[in-house]
Amino acid sequence: MNLIIDQGNSVTKMALFRAGQLQNVDFYPKWGPDEVTRFLDTHAVDAAIFSTVTNPDPEALKLLQQRVRCFVRFDHTSQIPVxxxxxxxxxxxxxxxxxxxxxxxxxxxxxxxxxxxxxxxxxxxxxxxxxxxxxxxxxxxxxxxxxxxxxxxxxxxxxxxxxxxxxxxxxxxxxxxxxxxxxxxxxxxxxxxxxxxxxxxxxxxxxxxxxxxxxxxxxxxxxxxxxxxxxxxxxxxxxxxx
Structure with a gap:
């Protein structure tokens, strides 16, 4: 299962994909370590990607890196197919x-x-x-x-x-x-x-x-x-x- 985290200016989305298909999306006006912990405790995640247009919570990122086997922080050095x-x-x-x-x-x-x-x-x-x-x-x-x-x-x-x-x-x-x-x-x-x-x-x-x-x-x-x-x-x- 892939975990997709998209942090915008006003809300953060956490979505799950299986075999390329979107399963569900959760919305968080406030996003940090507590939200990450609760999500990972209740969902089996194999890989995750994090993208943000603002300043992320460092503790939340640290948790993701520790608990998800394959973690990608999307930035301008990432490979893209366009x-x-x-x-x-x-x-x-x-x-x-x-x-x-x-x-x-x-x-x-x-x-x-x-x-x-x-x-x-x-x-x-x-x-x-x-x-x-x-x-x-x-x-x-x-x-x-x-x-x-x-x-x-x-x-x-x-x-x-x-x-x-x-x-x-x-x-x-x-x-x-x-x-x-x-x-x-x-x-x-x-x-x-x-x-x-x-x-x-x-x-x-x-x-x-x-x-x-x-x-x-x-x-x-x-x-x-x-x-x-x-x-x-x-x-x-x-x-x-x-």
């Missing part, structure tokens, strides 16, 4: 690389746009020959709401959960709709433009806000909330003898 065309590959977010690897497994031989909607929204392009050429980064829904509150004198801090009308009918709905639909329309713009260049383009939408945004996007898009986890499992196989 080529990197980015001019500064060492600055690429590991979650972005993992999502591209996951997309390459799902759509081999096709150009793919991977939209990962979380704290930030990333747009990453994989060409048909398996090259990750790069992508763009923009503020996510909650960041947009927070920025409007923090950089104005009177706009409130609005939660991203709630009614999202096409046109807001109150300050709260205007801000929520502006942030959410702004991201949705931005995604549609990228899809339309890149489809002119890559007519066979396949588009994945992943990340914590994937389902919320998919409901507002009229263009054809495929939601896969576990694309990063799938990519990390493939990277684990690439870097460890299991």
């Amino acid at each position: 080529r990197i065309g980015y001019h500064t590959p060492h600055t690429l977010g590991l979650d972005r690389i993992a999502a591209v690897v996951g997309a390459s497994m799902e759509c081999p031989g096709r150009p793919v746009l991977i939209v990962d909607a979380g704290t930030c929204v990333t747009y990453d392009l994989l060409t048909a020959d398996g090259t990750f050429v790069g992508g763009n980064i923009a503020p996510g829904i909650r960041l947009r709401l927070l920025a409007m509150h923090e950089h104005t004198g009177k706009l409130p801090l609005v939660d991203d959960s709630g009614e999202i009308p096409e046109i807001g009918f109150s300050t709260e709905t205007a801000m929520r709709a502006g942030a959410t639909l702004g991201v949705a329309y931005e995604i549609e713009g990228y899809m339309a433009r890149l489809n002119e260049i890559y007519p066979d383009l396949f588009v994945f939408l992943t990340g914590g806000d994937a389902l919320k945004l998919a409901a507002k996007i009229k263009s054809r898009i495929f939601v896969n909330e576990n694309l990063v986890l799938t990519g990390l499992n493939r990277i684990l196989q690439e870097n460890a003898e299991i």
Whole structure:
């Protein structure tokens, strides 16, 4: 059994894969040695990979190294099954690389746009020959709401959960709709433009806000909330003898 740990800015995911198939995913707003101990005490794990976009708990990592026979810490020196065309590959977010690897497994031989909607929204392009050429980064829904509150004198801090009308009918709905639909329309713009260049383009939408945004996007898009986890499992196989 493979254990995949993906530590994001707001939540850590611990997932189990068996024979390449995702079995289950657990979510942890707080993640550290206690969570690792409880998980390993109740699951038989043969190999594990850890990826983070923030600062990990050193004690949690030490536990993983001690208790898992084959442990891989994913970083920019790890072997991956795609080529990197980015001019500064060492600055690429590991979650972005993992999502591209996951997309390459799902759509081999096709150009793919991977939209990962979380704290930030990333747009990453994989060409048909398996090259990750790069992508763009923009503020996510909650960041947009927070920025409007923090950089104005009177706009409130609005939660991203709630009614999202096409046109807001109150300050709260205007801000929520502006942030959410702004991201949705931005995604549609990228899809339309890149489809002119890559007519066979396949588009994945992943990340914590994937389902919320998919409901507002009229263009054809495929939601896969576990694309990063799938990519990390493939990277684990690439870097460890299991």
